[in-house]
Amino acid sequence: MRIFDPHIHMTSRTTDDYERMAAAGVQAVVEPAFWLGQPRTSVGSFTDYFDSLVGWEPFRAGQFGVRHHATVALNPKEANDPRCRPVLDVLPRYLEKDGVVAVGEIGYDSMTPEEDAAFAAQLALAVAHDLPALVHTPHRDKARGVERSLAVVAESGIEPGRVVLDHLNEVTVKLVRDTGCWLGFSIYPDTKMSPPRMVELLRTYGTERMLVNSAADWGRSDPLLTRATGEAMLLAGFTDDEVDQVLWRNPVEFYGQSGRLDLSDDDASEPTFAGNSILRGGG
Amino acid sequence: MTPNELRAALRGVPDPEWLTAAVRGVAAQPSAITRFFPAAGRRCGRAELPDLPGWTADEAARALLLANLPAEHAAQAEALYRTGDAAEKRAVLKALPLLPIGAAAVPLLHDALRTNDTRLVAAALGPYAGHLDAPTWRQAVLKCVFTGVPLAVVADLDARADRELAEMLAALAAERQAAGRSMPDDATALLDRLAASSQPHHREA
Numbered sequence: 001m002r003i004f005d006p007h008i009h010m011t012s013r014t015t016d017d018y019e020r021m022a023a024a025g026v027q028a029v030v031e032p033a034f035w036l037g038q039p040r041t042s043v044g045s046f047t048d049y050f051d052s053l054v055g056w057e058p059f060r061a062g063q064f065g066v067r068h069h070a071t072v073a074l075n076p077k078e079a080n081d082p083r084c085r086p087v088l089d090v091l092p093r094y095l096e097k098d099g100v101v102a103v104g105e106i107g108y109d110s111m112t113p114e115e116d117a118a119f120a121a122q123l124a125l126a127v128a129h130d131l132p133a134l135v136h137t138p139h140r141d142k143a144r145g146v147e148r149s150l151a152v153v154a155e156s157g158i159e160p161g162r163v164v165l166d167h168l169n170e171v172t173v174k175l176v177r178d179t180g181c182w183l184g185f186s187i188y189p190d191t192k193m194s195p196p197r198m199v200e201l202l203r204t205y206g207t208e209r210m211l212v213n214s215a216a217d218w219g220r221s222d223p224l225l226t227r228a229t230g231e232a233m234l235l236a237g238f239t240d241d242e243v244d245q246v247l248w249r250n251p252v253e254f255y256g257q258s259g260r261l262d263l264s265d266d267d268a269s270e271p272t273f274a275g276n277s278i279l280r281g282g283g
Numbered sequence: 284m285t286p287n288e289l290r291a292a293l294r295g296v297p298d299p300e301w302l303t304a305a306v307r308g309v310a311a312q313p314s315a316i317t318r319f320f321p322a323a324g325r326r327c328g329r330a331e332l333p334d335l336p337g338w339t340a341d342e343a344a345r346a347l348l349l350a351n352l353p354a355e356h357a358a359q360a361e362a363l364y365r366t367g368d369a370a371e372k373r374a375v376l377k378a379l380p381l382l383p384i385g386a387a388a389v390p391l392l393h394d395a396l397r398t399n400d401t402r403l404v405a406a407a408l409g410p411y412a413g414h415l416d417a418p419t420w421r422q423a424v425l426k427c428v429f430t431g432v433p434l435a436v437v438a439d440l441d442a443r444a445d446r447e448l449a450e451m452l453a454a455l456a457a458e459r460q461a462a463g464r465s466m467p468d469d470a471t472a473l474l475d476r477l478a479a480s481s482q483p484h485h486r487e488a
Binding site: 051054056058059093259264 | 317318321322324325329366368369370372398399400402
């Protein structure tokens with residue numbers, strides 16, 4: 001089983017995790033920029049963090065044979081702090097980096113006017129830099145947050161097929177399914193979504209445009225729940241090909257829209273497809 | 284290494300027109316390099332260049348862009364390093380000997396040598412490392428041994444290795460031996476060479 005985790009915060013994880021992930025079949029990850037638990041108070045701590053997402057963390061991942069890409073943004077929670085808003089001004093230079101495959105996580109936390117402004121400005125940056133967008137949906141007041149996010153996405157003019165709405169569940173999946181946007185699901189030990197519930201959603205809504213991630217971070221989370229979801233799919237009668245679509249080909253297709261996905265072997269000269277180098281052989 | 288050698292080795296890249304236009308672009312408008320520099324990997328590829336051992340296509344393309352900056356703009360290399368991702372930083376480090384900047388970029392080597400990214404450490408020890416003072420250079424060589432970077436990346440290794448470095452390597456070897464761990468073969472070989480050269484010379488009559 002080859003696995004691409006399209007949303008995981010490896011900065012918060014240990015080398016033990018990288019080892020276990022690689023052994024479980026995780027060959028590639030995307031690490032979205034997000035908040036760190038402790039609020040930041042200056043632009044400098046963001047740029048150091050972004051530099052790590054395009055510098056140290058890909059190097060660390062590479063030592064375990066895991067390909068690491070990132071998404072970069074001012075997250076909705078910290079968009080509310082005036083000391084952090086100038087982060088928007090340094091984003092353009094990061095959005096030109098090879099390893100940056102989308103703008104994210106953007107979206108809503110508490111649905112404030114400040115979050116509205118940062119969300120719209122960063123969707124415009126995604127359009128300007130020809131990148132997809134990763135939209136975090138809020139934990140509180142989620143359904144209304146999803147509806148409002150979809151409205152902002154529609155207004156921005158970004159193509160829906162270049163947007164994923166993440167952290168969806170049984171209620172919010174219905175709001176997104178027919179919009180043309182991608183659907184992200186974060187499989188958690190006991191909150192957002194579980195492997196058996198995810199299998200039910202895949203049965204009901206199919207495997208197209210569905211992204212399954214662990215969203216593992218500094219909170220209670222598990223980087224192997226992508227694998228557990230693949231196994232639950234097989235037990236429920238999904239084919240190997242359907243598992244491969246959900247856990248590998250879908251994230252490759254979504255982030256491949258950046259033209260910057262590099263899944264080639266380190267030392268090999270690989271043909272490219274639409275700017276992306278594709279992993280030899282797969283499987 | 285010269286810009287002409289870089290250009291020749293890059294002949295087979297996927298998008299040679301882009302590279303030609305970018306090289307002309309930075310010569311005419313130096314500030315344009317901030318746009319071309321990060322894009323070089325996806326335009327030129329990242330594979331090893333068959334005609335230029337030790338260089339990848341993205342490194343060579345970026346070095347060529349830097350070498351084509353008008354001389355009075357060569358200092359932009361520092362900003363590109365400071366705002367670069369790991370691959371961009373590596374390319375700047377490898378390009379330094381091509382640039383008319385004297386020893387001005389030594390702080391970039393210090394920055395790279397402080398990291399734990401072995402690819403940056405290796406890139407900092409090319410010919411430009413001739414500008415490093417002896418204590419810094421010795422620590423850098425020792426760091427290579429410590430982190431498994433092959434000593435073949437160190438420019439002028441034998442010419443510069445001195446008794447002090449030999450003592451530091453011997454101390455590391457003793458620690459490793461006490462711990463039941465081995466030294467990399469290339470470090471043992473260097474130590475042997477240094478020991479041999481410190482023996483009293485037989486003068487020819």
